[in-house]
Amino acid sequence: MKFAHDFDASLRKEEYPPEWLDSAISYRQLKKCIKKVQKELQELGLDPHILEQLWQNVNNNDRNITTRASPEEPRSRPYHYSVSSGVATLKPRLTVAIDPRDGLPLDAWLSPETRNFLKGLPRSPRTEKQLSFSAAAGIDGGTTQPMPLSVSEHGNPVELQIVDPTEAFETVEIPLTSDSEFFQILKRELDDLNRLQETKQKQLTVQINKLGSDITKLTEMASSRSRAEVEAWREIFRLYVDSQIFFSTSEQDAGTRPCSTAQKQLEDFSNGIADKRKRLRLSHNGSTALKTFLYINASLLHFMKFQEINRTALTKIMKKFDKQTALHMQANLPPALANEHFVAHDLAKAACFTIQEQLLPIVPQINDYLCPVCLTISFKPVRLRCNHVFCIRCLIVMQRAKQDHCPLCRGGFVMEACSENLDAKLMKFLKRKFPAEVKAKQKENQHAAGVDRYGEGYDKCAVM
Ligand SMILES: [Zn+2]
Ligand SMILES: [Zn+2]
Numbered sequence: 001m002k003f004a005h006d007f008d009a010s011l012r013k014e015e016y017p018p019e020w021l022d023s024a025i026s027y028r029q030l031k032k033c034i035k036k037v038q039k040e041l042q043e044l045g046l047d048p049h050i051l052e053q054l055w056q057n058v059n060n061n062d063r064n065i066t067t068r069a070s071p072e073e074p075r076s077r078p079y080h081y082s083v084s085s086g087v088a089t090l091k092p093r094l095t096v097a098i099d100p101r102d103g104l105p106l107d108a109w110l111s112p113e114t115r116n117f118l119k120g121l122p123r124s125p126r127t128e129k130q131l132s133f134s135a136a137a138g139i140d141g142g143t144t145q146p147m148p149l150s151v152s153e154h155g156n157p158v159e160l161q162i163v164d165p166t167e168a169f170e171t172v173e174i175p176l177t178s179d180s181e182f183f184q185i186l187k188r189e190l191d192d193l194n195r196l197q198e199t200k201q202k203q204l205t206v207q208i209n210k211l212g213s214d215i216t217k218l219t220e221m222a223s224s225r226s227r228a229e230v231e232a233w234r235e236i237f238r239l240y241v242d243s244q245i246f247f248s249t250s251e252q253d254a255g256t257r258p259c260s261t262a263q264k265q266l267e268d269f270s271n272g273i274a275d276k277r278k279r280l281r282l283s284h285n286g287s288t289a290l291k292t293f294l295y296i297n298a299s300l301l302h303f304m305k306f307q308e309i310n311r312t313a314l315t316k317i318m319k320k321f322d323k324q325t326a327l328h329m330q331a332n333l334p335p336a337l338a339n340e341h342f343v344a345h346d347l348a349k350a351a352c353f354t355i356q357e358q359l360l361p362i363v364p365q366i367n368d369y370l371c372p373v374c375l376t377i378s379f380k381p382v383r384l385r386c387n388h389v390f391c392i393r394c395l396i397v398m399q400r401a402k403q404d405h406c407p408l409c410r411g412g413f414v415m416e417a418c419s420e421n422l423d424a425k426l427m428k429f430l431k432r433k434f435p436a437e438v439k440a441k442q443k444e445n446q447h448a449a450g451v452d453r454y455g456e457g458y459d460k461c462a463v464m
Contacts, residue, residue, distance in 0.1 A: 003316050004028055010309050020306055023192035025313040030185060034317075036178035037325050044174060045114030048326035054096070055328055080171070081327045083183055092179045094327065095171040118172055182321065186314075193310060197347055200303050204351050207296050212358040214289050219363060225283055227435065232280040233363040236273060236290065241360070243269040245297065246304075246348040256348055259305045266297055293359075300351050307347065364433050372408055373398075376444075377437040379430050383423040384413040392422070393445050 007027050016024075041047060083092040096118060219230045245265040248254055257265065273280075273290070282290060322329055371378035371391035378391040388408045390398075395417060404412040431438050 003313075004031065007309065007313050014302065014305060016302075016306055020196060023189065023196045024306075025189050025193075025310050025317065026185065027313050027317060030182060030317045031320065033178055033182040033185065034321050034324050037176065037182060037321075037327075040176055040178050041325060041327075044117060046174070048324065050114075051326035051328075055326065081329065083329070092176070092183055094174040094176060094179075096174060097171050118174075179325075179327070186317075190314075193307075197303075197307070201347055201350055204296065204300060205354050207292070208351070208354045208358050211289060211292050211296065212362060214285070214292075215359065215362050218283065218286055218289065228281045229283060229286055230363055230433065232282050232286060234365060235276065235280060236293070237360050237363055238365060239269060239272050239276075241365075243272070245269060246300075246352055256346060259301065259308050262301055262304065262348075266301055269297075270294055296355075300348065304348055366434060366437060369430060369434065377430060377434055377441050379427070379438050379441045379445075381423045381426045381430065382417055382421045383426070384411075384417055384421065386411045386413050389423065389426070391441070391445075393448055 004027050007025075011021060011024060038048070041051070080095045081092065098118060215233060219226050219233060221229070243265050244250075244257075246257055246262050248257055273294075318329060321327070366377060369377055371389070371394055373390055373394040376391070378389050380392040381389050382392050382395045383389050384406055386406050386409050388406050390407075395414065398407075398414050399417070402415070404415045406413050
């Protein structure tokens with residue numbers, strides 16, 4: 001009762017668009033369905049208590065068989081519930097083992113009425129060969145023989161049933177209809193959620209790409225404005241990466257953040273930007289682009305919240321299904337449902353990857369272009385044969401000291417470097433993207449070259 005209420009309240013509170021709400025898990029309807037399954041089972045004399053007893057037997061049986069080659073599927077199950085899937089449908093099956101000699105269930109827990117009812121159901125016969133083994137062999141004795149696999153009769157190639165050649169009982173399938181209804185509804189809703197997620201992801205990708213081309217235009221304008229714009233976006237993206245809004249890389253809580261934490265991180269990021277707003281000196285178009293950037297993140301978070309609450313609803317309803325029917329789906333989704341994008345796919349990861357690929361490289365961060373020796377911009381950049389890049393100043397110092405080993409990989413590539421090792425393309429890129437840093441470094445290099453030639457304090461003499 002409580003979760004149904006919370007679920008409704010949270011769907012209302014977040015003001016999701018109507019088409020999202022249409023796709024949400026219909027928790028209450030599924031709950032009613034579970035009641036129907038329960039009633040159906042009770043009418044067959046299979047109330048949760050009885051099924052629980054049968055389940056205990058299944059467990060004991062499984063535990064006795066520890067030497068089997070394949071641990072995935074228990075071997076001889078006196079009672080078995082599984083959901084197989086076709087292209088568009090999910091078909092649950094509840095089977096109970098019966099003795100082939102008299103058609104009665106093998107389990108003593110069942111009432112006489114239920115046993116009689118089961119006797120009347122159509123049996124699923126084994127082959128002659130399988131039936132020729134003695135009746136007692138398959139039920140509780142372990143075996144180490146390799147067991148052939150066969151595709152279940154419902155034709156799902158994924159779910160294989162293990163057929164033990166010593167298995168000596170037949171099964172009957174209990175006719176239930178409400179559980180099919182339950183899984184049909186669930187399948188339909190997960191399909192809807194899946195489609196919704198695909199649409200949202202496409203939408204986000206389009207928005208991010210568009211924003212990317214807007215920011216590129218702003219930072220590559222011919223006017224002097226572009227410099228301020230580059231600086232501003234560099235700061236914005238630096239803050240953004242540091243905020244780790246949707247993911248954490250810290251040791252304690254690495255991975256995707258829960259929505260509540262992501263929301264807090266996003267708020268901190270927005271506040272941080274607001275504090276620096278004046279200093280960022282964004283143009284009018286720049287401010288619009290920043291608003292769009294914040295909007296994209298907020299809208300991603302909004303959708304993630306919707307998914308999060310639906311995932312919780314899904315887990316809860318499956319737990320309820322097990323608890324009230326004792327059919328032991330074990331709160332696990334059938335494979336056909338678990339593979340749905342909605343369950344398995346991480347939208348935040350996909351969206352953040354697009355941001356990382358499309359937006360962040362527009363304004364590169366200086367940290368990615370530092371000389372590993374002097375930790376200032378590697379200008380002019382010299383690329384050694386090992387592909388490691390140093391500033392020309394540090395290379396000269398290393399060559400003078402006859403130090404041939406690359407400080408990063410220890411390869412002997414320093415002494416051979418000459419003017420051909422200058423990376424012209426990178427040089428041009430650095431000049432364009434980091435004009436202030438390049439200018440400062442050039443000045444330093446000139447000074448150092450002057451000191452080399454005329455000794456310390458040469459430039460002071462020049463003033464005189
Ligand atoms: Zn250097
Ligand atoms: Zn190297």
